[in-house]
Amino acid sequence: MQPIGAHVADDDPIARTTAIGGDAVQFFLTDPQAWLAPPVRDDAAQLVAAGESTRIFIHAPYRINVATTNNRIRVPSRKLLSQHAAAAAAIGANGLIVHGGHVGDGDDAAKGFENWRKLFERESFPVPILIENTAGGENAMARSLEAIKQLWDAVGEFGAGLCLDTCHAHAAGLPLENVVDELMAITGRIDLVHANGSRDEFGSARDRHANFSESLLDPALVVAVVKGSGAPAIVETHPDGQADDIAVIRAGLA
Numbered sequence: 407m408q409p410i411g412a413h414v415a416d417d418d419p420i421a422r423t424t425a426i427g428g429d430a431v432q433f434f435l436t437d438p439q440a441w442l443a444p445p446v447r448d449d450a451a452q453l454v455a456a457g458e459s460t461r462i463f464i465h466a467p468y469r470i471n472v473a474t475t476n477n478r479i480r481v482p483s484r485k486l487l488s489q490h491a492a493a494a495a496a497i498g499a500n501g502l503i504v505h506g507g508h509v510g511d512g513d514d515a516a517k518g519f520e521n522w523r524k525l526f527e528r529e530s531f532p533v534p535i536l537i538e539n540t541a542g543g544e545n546a547m548a549r550s551l552e553a554i555k556q557l558w559d560a561v562g563e564f565g566a567g568l569c570l571d572t573c574h575a576h577a578a579g580l581p582l583e584n585v586v587d588e589l590m591a592i593t594g595r596i597d598l599v600h601a602n603g604s605r606d607e608f609g610s611a612r613d614r615h616a617n618f619s620e621s622l623l624d625p626a627l628v629v630a631v632v633k634g635s636g637a638p639a640i641v642e643t644h645p646d647g648q649a650d651d652i653a654v655i656r657a658g659l660a
């Protein structure tokens with residue numbers, strides 16, 4: 407059985423997961439908009455124990471951009487990623503999700519892929535680093551299939567993992583009907599699916615997740631992606647609809 411769950415608030419994440427029928431969970435270790443090292447969690451031992459039956463994923467802060475040519479962002483981004491990876495390992499997490507990032511207008515995208523490569527050359531991480539595809543931006547490292555191909559040429563040999571967000575793929579204009587096959591041909595792996603609906607039309611470049619009950623992206627396509635990937639799935643949707651979203655995926659996989 408593929409573990410299915412939701413992104414939840416970071417206080418008592420296992421109880422929140424149990425309440426919505428999940429056996430996987432994702433949460434932040436700090437305010438995702440902040441540049442903050444994670445605090446030591448007093449529930450660390452409890453989370454490690456819960457990891458026997460619940461797949462635990464940590465989402466890194468949104469500020470992190472290890473691709474950028476701007477040293478004042480890239481250097482602290484690497485540090486923050488490292489700190490969050492150590493803290494994720496301390497609670498027995500199965501992976502740390504980080505966005506692919508981007509280079510600035512006028513920058514050579516090749517520099518961004520090279521910066522990703524340098525990250526893994528400099529450091530090995532105590533948990534798998536799962537790079538997530540993004541919804542928009544002209545200079546993104548993990549939006550188009552062409553970019554993801556270049557990114558994987560840079561980081562694939564280091565064991566980098568892939569997190570496929572269905573809302574982001576839909577926004578980026580990647581048809582969900584064949585996105586699993588297309589990505590597997592490039593990366594050979596999908597480690598996690600962010601199984602989100604979308605408030606927007608295909609190719610919108612907008613990153614607005616939706617519960618399946620309100621999604622313009624057909625939930626059946628999202629379920630097919632989860633099924634095809636064989637990976638755990640996390641819904642990053644409004645808490646009120648998460649139990650239903652999880653139930654839709656489970657029903658589709660049954």
Ligand SMILES: [Zn+2]
Pocket residue numbers: 538571600642
């Ligand atoms: Zn996501």
